[in-house]
Amino acid sequence: MSQNYGTKRIVTGAHYGLRDWLAQRITAVLMALYTVVLLFQVIVGEPLSYYKWAGIFSHQWMKTLTFVVIVALLYHAWVGVRDIWMDYVKPVGVRLALQVFTIVWLVGCAGWAIQVLWRL
Amino acid sequence: MADNAKTPRPVFRNIHVTDIVSYRLPPAGIVSILHRISGAVLFLLMPFIIWMFDTSVTTEISYDEFTSVFTAGCADGLIPGWFFKLIALGLIWAYLQHFIAGVRHLIMDATHRVTKEQGHSTAVITLALSVGLTVVLGAKLFGLF
Numbered sequence: 722m723s724q725n726y727g728t729k730r731i732v733t734g735a736h737y738g739l740r741d742w743l744a745q746r747i748t749a750v751l752m753a754l755y756t757v758v759l760l761f762q763v764i765v766g767e768p769l770s771y772y773k774w775a776g777i778f779s780h781q782w783m784k785t786l787t788f789v790v791i792v793a794l795l796y797h798a799w800v801g802v803r804d805i806w807m808d809y810v811k812p813v814g815v816r817l818a819l820q821v822f823t824i825v826w827l828v829g830c831a832g833w834a835i836q837v838l839w840r841l
Numbered sequence: 842m843a844d845n846a847k848t849p850r851p852v853f854r855n856i857h858v859t860d861i862v863s864y865r866l867p868p869a870g871i872v873s874i875l876h877r878i879s880g881a882v883l884f885l886l887m888p889f890i891i892w893m894f895d896t897s898v899t900t901e902i903s904y905d906e907f908t909s910v911f912t913a914g915c916a917d918g919l920i921p922g923w924f925f926k927l928i929a930l931g932l933i934w935a936y937l938q939h940f941i942a943g944v945r946h947l948i949m950d951a952t953h954r955v956t957k958e959q960g961h962s963t964a965v966i967t968l969a970l971s972v973g974l975t976v977v978l979g980a981k982l983f984g985l986f
Contacts, residue, residue, distance in 0.1 A: 746946075746947060746950060749946075749947065750947065753947075756940065774897060775898050775904075778898055798880075798883075798887075801884070802884055805881060823884075826884075826887070827884075827887075830887045830888060830891055833891050833895070834891045837894055837895045837898065837899065840899070841898065841899075
């Protein structure tokens with residue numbers, strides 16, 4: 722088996738970034754479908770109130786779906802924001818700091834959102 | 842050969858930050874950069890989005906707190922209600938722009954329809970839809986109808 726790390730790592734060739742590219746599109750489809758599902762529930766029926774709004778998120782399937790979408794958003798935003806840093810920020814130290822900030826920001830946000838979802 | 846060496850060859854440099862204003866982008870280019878900007882806006886405003894989700898869905902009391910911020914503001918009116926509405930409008934635009942341009946991306950990826958003309962027309966449709974819907978929803982948000 723050929724060594725693909727350290728000084729012998731192959732850094733050129735096909736399929737670099739394909740996994741992230743594909744994941745970004747799959748998570749995008751998930752979030753787009755979720756938007757339609759949520760919007761449908763908001764628009765159909767009585768005018769929006771607290772009870773209707775909270776009722777939407779009281780179903781177990783909606784909670785599970787929302788959880789999946791939060792995780793999808795986390796990955797989607799990570800790929801997108803990392804692309805921005807890679808394109809515009811060249812100094813390695815600054816880029817690393819921004820990437821760490823991005824991860825902390827996203828994981829923190831996802832944790833908060835899941836916490837809200839959990840106690841409903 | 843000697844002739845070639847004398848004629849000045851065109852030089853293409855990277856666009857400097859100061860050139861951005863004078864650099865004319867085609868609609869597809871505008872959609873492309875707006876996809877980045879709207880994505881970054883959604884990323885940075887994520888805590889506000891989760892705050893809205895938290896207060897609107899947790900209890901009836903917090904729901905009132907959520908709605909009153911957009912009318913009465915917060916910190917005894919130190920931050921006025923219209924300011925929150927403006928942030929919400931920014932979010933609405935960013936979401937619509939990112940959503941519609943994202944669907945455009947997915948269609949292009951799925952169908953391999955990537956001609957110059959198609960890129961132009963779908964970009965114009967994307968911009969018209971996102972700006973149009975933002976104007977309509979913005980008017981609703983600020984109580985114009």
